Amino acid sequence: MDLGQTITIPALCSHLLVGLSRAMILFVVTSGMSFVLGVLRVPNVAHGSLYMIGAFSAFSISTLLGGGSTGFLVALVLAPLVVALVSLIAERSLFCHLYEREHLMLLLFTFALMLILGDLVKMVWGPDYRSIMAPELLRGSATVFGAPFPRYNLFLLIIGPLVAIGLWLFSNKTKIGKIARAAAVDREMVGAIGINVSRVFAFAFVFGCFLAGLGGALVSPMVSITIGMDHDIVMDAFLIVTIGGLGNMWGALVGSLIFGITQSFGVLLLPQFAIVFPYLAVVVILIWRPTGMLKSVW
């Protein structure tokens, strides 16, 4: 087993920044999952598939528009909307009829949805690897603390906090956000005061999936887009949501930071076993605090 590169201050800083920007992607995805989990109380296994659809749609939209800077920006806006549409169809046609059922059934439904969406993506986009370029402004690298650092990751470091602020404003300052938060805490009461709970659920589900699509669109210039990326992210997203505190948006942020940073420092320490470190962190946290770092809404 070879050790990673020699640990210097610039190397540490650049790994920290890479970890942070990875955490931002994870945060966008997991905040959506956390939202669904909080309001509907369902771990949405299909969340990763929607993330994958987001990435593939971003690819198609930006290729359709010539692959330039505007193409990518339009894709960043449209791809999450495509995902939201897909989830809206799935929710209104099938999922909404199951809310009265046992919890495990809802979980299994989302698993079935994952299987179906995975194959639909294979049908539409095929099994090949796809990739898109970031807009010119965000290509290349800038020097941060004496180490080269990809510009796109810096862009993510700006987007992540913006999404967090947007989510906070949305759930605290808008009426629908407040209703969704109330439904997360006490759904019977929300129903009792005359709010259509089924519609709130639909909204929460679609909104959560929208965030998954946004995460997929954001990650698309960084990775090779391929089938199988759904499996890779969804379990990580679950673990992040769990260590953060189920249904707690800030918990999703804390969990993403832990996950992203342990992974990038893992690359620095033991590149071969880098993927082991985040899981180890999850195990330690769950043993130390069995219900997650922050207060869960359950």
Place this chain on the structure above:
Amino acid sequence: MSKGFFGLKSFIPVAGFLIILLILPGIIPRFYTYILTLIFVTGLLAMSLNLVVGHGGLFQFHHCAFYGVGAYAFALILTKTSLPTWVAFVAGPLMAATVGLIIGWLCVRLNKLYFGMLQIALGSLIWAVAFRWYSLTGGDDGIHGIPMPALLDSINSAYYFILILLLICLIVLYLILKSPFGLTLRAIRDNPERCETVGVNVKLHKLAAIVIATFFAGIAGTLFVVVERSVFPDLLFWVFSLEVFIMCLLGGWFTFPGPILGAAMMVSLRTFVGAYTEYWTLIVGVILILLIFFLPEGVLGYLIRKSKGLRVGSAGEG
């Protein structure tokens, strides 16, 4: 069959079914024998999961970790050491049960979903190590061409060997479920607080159930290697764990042989639909959705309820 494994009424169909299974390899092509063997192995895995999920009510989300540990332990002893084969056969399940004891001990103090998530984290840890430790486990390639003793070399002998072991395991599992321990386990599933109050050590019972289930998962893992002669990290991946979960649901949670039926359906679907189209998971997904909507107790659960309903109905008329 759920009423009495040894009752006279169910003895005749069970014996008939067994005789059919015994003569089948002589009639059907090799490929079908292989599929049947695979069904036995996967069925045993699903049965072991159902012990903790259906009867114990635990969120055992990463059962395949133990299946994979059994398979890897067996494969590694056969390929990396010169120990006799029987040692490997004993070590596979024991290793799985040991890992089950450690993971179970860590998990039982957590509740419901947190239990499942901690187990997934621990199981993913094992998966990540197996996936990356190229020098020992072969990494994502796995280990192939594992040598088998001459006795198990042909698919037919492997078939009989696995069938006999499966029957022994099923009888043991049945006896466990009928024992006071099995009854206590179901009582804990239905009302843990009350069990705690009357003095049952809930955590210890859960842990014991996990160790037993992981031991049987380990047996299934070693038998998988006997059939396939290879191990690979996908055996330990969480997607497979969910698939086994679905087998239990497909067949019927609260029936004894349900999970085997589910495993048979799943394996045949994958083999036969998979041979016809590459989009077989789509079809599995659609079937699953139909099942959730129309047969939430699973196929066997539905059939049993239906037959009971008929009997009650006719008794009412008479």
